[in-house]
Amino acid sequence: MPTLQKDGEVFVLDLGDTENRFHPDWLAEVHTALDEVEAAAGPKALVTTATGKFFSNGLDLDWLGTHADELSEYISAVQALLARYLAFPAPTVAAVQGHNFGGGAMLALAHDFRVMRADRGYFCLPEVDLGMPFTAGMTALVRSRLEKQTAHEAMTTGRRYGGVDAAAARIVDAVADEGEVLATALTIARPLTGKPAGAVGTIKAGIYAEVLTALRQPPL
Amino acid sequence: MPTLQKDGEVFVLDLGDTENRFHPDWLAEVHTALDEVEAAAGPKALVTTATGKFFSNGLDLDWLGTHADELSEYISAVQALLARYLAFPAPTVAAVQGHNFGGGAMLALAHDFRVMRADRGYFCLPEVDLGMPFTAGMTALVRSRLEKQTAHEAMTTGRRYGGVDAAAARIVDAVADEGEVLATALTIARPLTGKPAGAVGTIKAGIYAEVLTALRQPPL
């Protein structure tokens, strides 16, 4: 389950040590952590990371299999988390230490910056191979954060990008060796803690106004 | 005239051995070929190429000169082909072995990927020098497929990009020596033939929803 700690002025949210799929209880815990970061006064930034082999594998397909009638509400809830991160009123950095698939990849894209492990782990949008559609909000999010041909390739081919390839395609801003991913993310986050949180949130909400509208619409 | 063949699971459409301008009969033949690809069951991808000095020089200005009263319908028909390629329900690769001007360049941009001959041939949008406007749909297409400053330079200056320059500007995904353009395109297409065609088409239609709307509007 997600746990929130502090490293100096930087909040560090660990998404967990499993596949960190978006179970409703997990979503609620992440929101509770974000509430705490958002309420904190003074200089701050947020680094999101996880423990073990996975950053996040996205949608909780097991849970969905037994709650098919709640699909629309569930996707809305996922999109609400993506929207919250995208316009979060503080600098955010994803320390992607492991696999980063589907909704988990989109969660990383909703951060201001991304650091990825160089030697293992993939960034991948597998929807095309699964025959799962991207919602309008998810399409808008990916298009707003990746360069054009990168978004096209990632979405239409389901390519698995290792860290070095992801950096070359500008999906991530930096790569780091195992054990250095979180430290590198902290190095990016620390100089930004003094940015006025309200202004940071307002500016992001302005840049991504259409994306946020799409993410907040009923998806189905 | 266009001819369709197969190389393993990959359909190869040869646009012809002339300037391959968009004569109404030529447009009809291309649509017939695309119908065949679209109807084919099983793994597939489409590579579009041509024979000789030209990939395509775009609008058939000779034909337009004698059918000025059909201008609006003609441009609509051209835009319909661009829209069909842009959301085509199968992976597509343009093997650009020769000159690629105006509407021909836009046709290449409507493919998922592009390979261009390294040593000869130009990618060029000459509209600014011809005093020809870009329609709203064509503007939307170019903006959706090229990086921002590349689209700006290509559209406002009519710059002729050789293969190496086009790759540096990310207009094309790869360059190849003479005689290797088609082979390189096949190398890109083959690993993609197993992608579910319906999902590929739906995802592209989602990414380019606004562009498709603009291409399907009456242009004049």
Added chain:
Amino acid sequence: MPTLQKDGEVFVLDLGDTENRFHPDWLAEVHTALDEVEAAAGPKALVTTATGKFFSNGLDLDWLGTHADELSEYISAVQALLARYLAFPAPTVAAVQGHNFGGGAMLALAHDFRVMRADRGYFCLPEVDLGMPFTAGMTALVRSRLEKQTAHEAMTTGRRYGGVDAAAARIVDAVADEGEVLATALTIARPLTGKPAGAVGTIKAGIYAEVLTALRQPPL
């Protein structure tokens, strides 16, 4: 105060030798210069530069401090200048020889191309640190001219980019040594003077249609 000269077929507009902030009188002088360029027949292009330590520092906060009730009209006037440059009916190149902050940076972005001094001077959008919002028009302008992650970083962090960093981030098209900035801009502008001015303006108005609409809306 702004002064307009000619170097062969290229008009050279010098924004002044102060901080070149957007005082209402300064805005009027720039418009008068642009009127002259726009009215000129024959081949032409426009290079905008300045003298001394600053290209432009943007909004005239001193003047605003004594005219707070005119804020909305003032921002509208600034946006009108940005819109005029963005769709200017001639090729435009900014020769950024000095600091380039806020509205001054946006003015540079509204040119077709930018050359920046390599060793001194910064490109910077300091709004986040000043707690100043970007208007919808300004957000649209920056998003339309910078690559996605560059726009995100420039707007949300207020990063100061030196010339070399600005070129790496594709904010500028070229860098030059001190004393060579204007010469390099002229080298870019001269081959473009023959482009049909009307077509250049029409094509830019098409590419940036939504941005121009946003810049022409009441900002507050």
